[in-house]
Amino acid sequence: MLDDTALSQALRPVFAEPHTARGLPNLCxxxxxxxxxxxxxxxxxxxxxxxxxxxxxxxxxxxxxDAAGQxxxxxxxKDNAVRAFHNVCRHRGALLVEERHTGPVxxxxxxxxxxxxxxxxxxxxxxxxxxxxxxxxxxxxxxxxLPVRAAMWLDFVFVNLSGTAPPLxxxxxxxxxxxxxxxxxxxxxxxxxxxxxxxxxxLAIENYLECYHLPWVHPTLNSYSPLDLHELExxxxxxxxxxxxxxxxxxxxxxxxxxxxxxxxxxxxxxEYPVAxxxxxxxxxxxxxxxxxxxxxxxxxxRERVHLYFxxxxxxxxxxEQARIxxxxxxMIADWKSVFEEDVHIVERMQRGRAxxxxxxxxxxxLHDRCTRRFMQLVADGLAPHPEPSVQAAE
Numbered sequence: 001m002l003d004d005t006a007l008s009q010a011l012r013p014v015f016a017e018p019h020t021a022r023g024l025p026n027l028c029x030x031x032x033x034x035x036x037x038x039x040x041x042x043x044x045x046x047x048x049x050x051x052x053x054x055x056x057x058x059x060x061x062x063x064x065x066d067a068a069g070q071x072x073x074x075x076x077x078k079d080n081a082v083r084a085f086h087n088v089c090r091h092r093g094a095l096l097v098e099e100r101h102t103g104p105v106x107x108x109x110x111x112x113x114x115x116x117x118x119x120x121x122x123x124x125x126x127x128x129x130x131x132x133x134x135x136x137x138x139x140x141x142x143x144x145x146l147p148v149r150a151a152m153w154l155d156f157v158f159v160n161l162s163g164t165a166p167p168l169x170x171x172x173x174x175x176x177x178x179x180x181x182x183x184x185x186x187x188x189x190x191x192x193x194x195x196x197x198x199x200x201x202x203l204a205i206e207n208y209l210e211c212y213h214l215p216w217v218h219p220t221l222n223s224y225s226p227l228d229l230h231e232l233e234x235x236x237x238x239x240x241x242x243x244x245x246x247x248x249x250x251x252x253x254x255x256x257x258x259x260x261x262x263x264x265x266x267x268x269x270x271x272e273y274p275v276a277x278x279x280x281x282x283x284x285x286x287x288x289x290x291x292x293x294x295x296x297x298x299x300x301x302x303r304e305r306v307h308l309y310f311x312x313x314x315x316x317x318x319x320x321e322q323a324r325i326x327x328x329x330x331x332m333i334a335d336w337k338s339v340f341e342e343d344v345h346i347v348e349r350m351q352r353g354r355a356x357x358x359x360x361x362x363x364x365x366x367l368h369d370r371c372t373r374r375f376m377q378l379v380a381d382g383l384a385p386h387p388e389p390s391v392q393a394a395e
Contacts, residue, residue, distance in 0.1 A: 002033050004385045011380040013361060014373060021369075023361035024376050029200040029354040035299045036069075042278060042382030043068035044161040047168050049280040049293050050074065051157040052307050053082060054189035060117060062101040066295055067159055072148055073097055074157055077117045078104075084150035084159050085119050090143040106145075119145035154184055155309070156280060156291055174236025175274065179284060181267055182260050187289055187309040191333045195304040197344055199351035201279065201296035202379065204304060207347050208273070208281050208292075209375055211242045212368040217346050221339055224248055225271075232371050238277035238378060240371045247271035247285050250335050255328035257287040258313040275371075277378050287311055290336065300351055306340060308333060 013022035027034050050065045056076040064087055065072050071087035073096060087096050089108040096106055096115070105122065106115045114123035121140040128135035149160040151168035153176070158168055165171070197204055207213070211230040214222040225244055234240040246269055249257070259268075263286055271285045281292040288310050295303040310329060317325070353359060364373050 002027075002031075002037060007034075007037075007383065011383070014364075014376040014380055018364070018366040018370070018373070021364045021373055023206075023364055023372070024202070024379065025361050026354045026357070026359060028379070029203065029351065030299055032299055035296070037383060038296065038379075039068040039070075041384075042379065043296070045164060046278055046382065047151070047158040047160050047165050047171055048278065049156050049158050049276065049291075050084075051293070051305075052189070052192075052291070053152060053155045053157060054192070054307065055157075056082065058102070060103050062097055062106060062117075064095075064097045064099055066297070067148075067161060068296055070161060071095055072159060073106075073145070074150070075106075075117050075119075082150065082152060082157055083117075083119070084148035084157070085145035086148060088146075089113055090121065090145070091124075096145075115145050119147060121145075154187070154289070154291075155189065155307075156293075171238070172276070175239040175276065175282075178235045178239075179272075181263060182284060182289075183262070183311075184289070186260065186312050186314070188312045189307065190288075190310040190329055191306075191308040193306050193337065195306070195340060195344060197302040197304065197347055198300055199302055199347045200299055200354075201294050201302040202375075203347050203350045204294055204302050204343075205275055205279070205281065205375060206372045207343055207350075209241055209275060209371040210368050212365075213346065218339060218342055220250070221342075224250055233272070233274070234371075234374070235272075235274055239274045240374055241272070241274035241281075242371070243273065244271040245269055249285075249287065249332060251328055251331050255324065255331055257325060257328050257332065258311045258315065259286045260311055261313060275375060277375065278382070288332065292340070304340070306336070308336065 010025045014024060048067055050067050050072060051063060051074050055063045056074055059076055059078055059080060062073055062075045065074055073085045073087040075083050077083055089096055089110065091111055091113050094108055094110040096108055104117060112125050113121065116122050121143045124138055124140065125133055127133060127138050149163045151158055153168060153172045211227055214227045225248065229246045230242050230244050233243045268286050273283045275281055279294040281294065283290045288308065290306060290308045293305040297303055
């Protein structure tokens with residue numbers, strides 16, 4: 001077990017002045033006890049992004065997700081609201097849904113206990129014997145699925161396992177206000193794909209938070225969106241990352257996409273790429289938004305789920321014009337896939353480097369690593385000892 005005093009001492013260098021700060025120590029990327037501590041403290045207490053509404057577009061849709069090791073079920077109810085439950089049957093703890101489900105009732109594959117879309121236990125077949133579907137020891141009114149506090153922003157679904165975090169609307173307010181010029185209600189889900197990394201989740205985010213690597217890891221991207229046109233910006237305490245003041249899609253001139261209406265010239269040229277702490281990476285430009293949900297699967301294993309949204313400006317178009325837009329979307333998807341895949345190898349190399357006992361967290365540069373340092377500080381803050389969280393009723 002990790003000692004809180006020793007851990008606090010090991011994390012202290014990330015709080016040093018910028019010219020002397022070091023990164024998180026190796027144990028934060030390689031130690032199984034530390035990984036469990038992150039799950040039980042940092043992720044359980046905070047709003048963790050676990051999915052998107054587009055995963056469950058219709059009433060009765062459900063999808064299984066992982067929330068820092070906790071099997072969770074996202075459900076689209078009859079009222080169209082998205083809810084979250086612990087993805088285990090209340091009888092013997094069998095996983096209810098492995099991947100996806102559609103229908104008005106969720107049935108456990110073990111003994112067919114069945115739950116409504118609101119989590120209520122509605123059927124317990126043969127529980128009292130052959131043909132007897134009730135028994136005194138099974139009170140269905142008290143054995144519904146255990147709810148998880150859930151909320152949405154844009155199309156992203158967040159859960160708070162402890163039930164103690166401030167309301168999500170309050171948490172995202174700084175970034176929502178910074179993005180008020182974007183008509184995000186016009187966004188339509190356009191594509192999704194996944195990436196698997198043999199690396200710790202934090203390294204994936206730390207890589208995203210700096211542009212210093214562009215010339216060497218992303219030479220093509222750097223040719224039209226060069227390092228010197230990027231800066232780092234803080235949108236609030238937990239929203240920060242790179243921006244470019246000269247956004248340009250790598251598309252032929254004839255392949256343009258619909259754009260957000262009413263943007264100023266500064267917004268038109270700007271691309272903004274903040275992290276929404278702890279595990280959502282965002283990117284917004286004049287013609288699209290993407291989100292990358294970073295799933296911490298193990299000390300050295302991470303899944304990234306990329307969701308890309310395009311702007312629907314409502315304009316009436318000919319079949320030829322619409323076909324051109326679809327071609328542009330396809331090209332944009334391919335472009336982002338290429339960029340994000342280029343990061344995998346270097347992030348995995350950083351993970352392998354953490355096996356070196358002489359690495360002391362590394363030197364954080366005052367210019368390029370300001371956002372990386374802030375991310376590390378939030379991670380360290382999230383590990384402060386508090387009473388362990390317990391499951392709370394959903395709001």
